[in-house]
Amino acid sequence: MISCKRNFNKHTIRLHNIFKNAPEHVLDAILKTYTSFTRKSTRTACRKIIRNFITQNQHRIVHKQKACRILLDPVGKVFDLGEIYNNLNIKYFSSSLNIHITWSHKSNKRLMGTWKDTGLEKNLIRINRLLDTKKVPTYYINYLVYHEMLHEVFKQRIVNGRIQRHPKEFRKLEKNFPLYKKACEWQKEKLSYKKLL
Ligand SMILES: [Zn+2]
Known part of the structure; x- marks a missing residue:
């Protein structure tokens, strides 16, 4: 002032x-x-x-909102995240979700995908660019995007002072995904910390 x-x-x-x-x-x-x-x-x-x-x-006093310019980049070299998201939205969520999806700008060795419901990146799914390669099976990317989409349905909550990101209902629906087991196995085998892809 x-x-x-x-x-x-x-x-x-x-x-x-x-x-x-x-x-x-x-x-x-x-x-x-x-x-x-x-x-x-x-x-x-x-x-x-x-x-x-x-x-x-x-x-x-005009409160200027922080410029929210996140460059969405869903079309990768191998996978088109927009297409994957749209198909999953139709098939499993009756097209009810309205979120953005993008490849991350940088590769990250630990985090495969993120979804946020606050701040500038609200309702944005970000998938690790490291996975945009032919070495990654399509079913795994589908599973990962589906997992992040479930976060939109089951928003995180605080239970007994702890953040609960994956409540029981979340895990139950996640298991309904075809090839869920295969995706988990692939993730465990190929994405373990030391032998990442
Ligand atoms: Zn999660």
């Missing part, structure tokens, strides 16, 4: 736009607060004037 820089005897005060056309007594209070040595009681009174002015003009 107000910032003041002091350089030797020179003061530079920057004010938020809402102070444009502010009444003289408000500007006077700002000057007294930031540029001169005033008594404590005067400073307190000045601050009160400034605070009141800000409160009365709160509606003029």
Whole structure:
């Protein structure tokens, strides 16, 4: 709202736009607060004037939303995540889900996929680019995307102080996925930490 820089005897005060056309007594209070040595009681009174002015003009403050520009890149060299997501959405979720999907920009050695329900990446599934290779079977990518989609259905919750990401119902539905066992086995064998792909 107000910032003041002091350089030797020179003061530079920057004010938020809402102070444009502010009444003289408000500007006077700002000057007294930031540029001169005033008594404590005067400073307190000045601050009160400034605070009141800000409160009365709160509606003029425009909160610019953080730019949310996440570059979606679902079409990989081998797998088209958009196509996989659409097919799964039709087949298992009656086209009810509305989320974005993309390959990660960088490869990650540990995390194969993520789904977030907060922040800038809200409702975005990100799949590790490391998996965009012919060495990875299609059923595994399908399984992984399906798993991340289930997170949209069963949002994480806190139970007994712990975050529960995969509740029982989640695991039950996950097992319904055809080739679930095969996908898990493949993951265990090929994606174990030391022999990643
Ligand atoms: Zn998960």
